[in-house]
Amino acid sequence: MAGFLLYEQAGHVVTLTMNEPDRRNPLTGNNAVQDFQAAIARIENDASVRAVILTGAGNAFSSGGNVKDMERHAAGELNGMQIRQEYRQGIQKLPLALFNLEVPVIAAVNGAAIGAGLDLTCMCDIRIASTHAKFAESFVKLGIVPGDGGAWLLPRVIGLARAAEMTFTGQVIDAEQALAWNLVSRVVAPEALLPTAMALAEQIAANPPHAVRLAKRLMREGMHTRLDTLLEMSAAYQALSHQTPDHAEAVAAFIDKRPPVFKG
Structure with a gap:
């Protein structure tokens, strides 16, 4: 599968790699959502797939929304109903598809997971972080709210109080704090990230x-x-x-x- 999302299968495990490293793997202003939908449909229709790994190319996992793409909204190029429809037909299709995928998904967080990038990890079942990873629910810093389901997802992963702290402050936390807050289940060296994720995926895939x-x-x-x-x-x-x-x-x-x- 060409485009934003690379699709690779080894045995019963599929690895999906977000592949716009020069733009830090944004989820808007490109074909990210469409590529995710296509990949998820492919996985759902392939009984040989028993586990999925999701990661990012380059230094970032995902920077979330493309800020340059937000300029149209800030400039008033679209009215409120048009923006609402953009969200409903765009980024909001991602949590509905990924969260409901029955095959277990492991997020191998190689770098920054910011805004919608953090929420993307929460759509997965298991999160493993590189020591280079960092996380922020940063929408408030741009004067907006989580439009991709983050207000529902994040509290269910780390609890309401900590989710509120991240959401209201927009603060960045590192991998060790993410581990302490149960946002991730493991923190490993960068070179061990994908091997660790693959070993866990294969352990899952070995079961019925x-x-x-x-x-x-x-x-x-x-x-x-x-x-x-x-x-x-x-x-x-x-x-x-x-x-x-x-x-x-x-x-x-x-x-x-x-x-x-x-x-x-």
């Missing part, structure tokens, strides 16, 4: 893919639904899982004390 996908769906639904509703969904998903060949293989392998072979 239906179980991983359904578990992710339950976790996503659990973020905004009632316990009794989630229990009903869990019972239905469990009934499906018990009838799969991979479940039978897992039980047989456990009893036979041998490694299982999952076919998906």
Whole structure:
């Protein structure tokens, strides 16, 4: 896949690389959203994909919105309804697509994840940071609000109080503070970032893919639904899982004390 997003597959793992390093991998003013939608549709329709790694080329993960592109808004070239439609048909399609992808996604944060770039990491399931990474919910510094779902995503990752602190101040935090605040689960040396992400992706991909996908769906639904509703969904998903060949293989392998072979 050419363009903003590079698509590479090795075994059951797809690596998506944002590839506008000279502009610090912005998510607006280019084809980023369309490329993400195309990649996500490709992954959803490919049963061989069991895990995804998302990273950025160059020194930045993603600088978020293209500030130069915002000049049109500041200059009054568009009215309010036109700007609203730009958001609805543009950047807001990204969280709906990526957050709801059933295949687990690991954000390998190689550098700055700023504004929508930070929110992009929160659309993923797991975040691993290089020691060079830094994070900011910086919309307030430009006199705007998170227009990409960050006000919903960030509090669910790090809690309301810390999300409020980042959102209201626009402060930049480094990788170690991100680790302390549970924004990321690991901090590694730059040269170890992609190997660490790949090792984790392969560990995920080694499990029965239906179980991983359904578990992710339950976790996503659990973020905004009632316990009794989630229990009903869990019972239905469990009934499906018990009838799969991979479940039978897992039980047989456990009893036979041998490694299982999952076919998906």
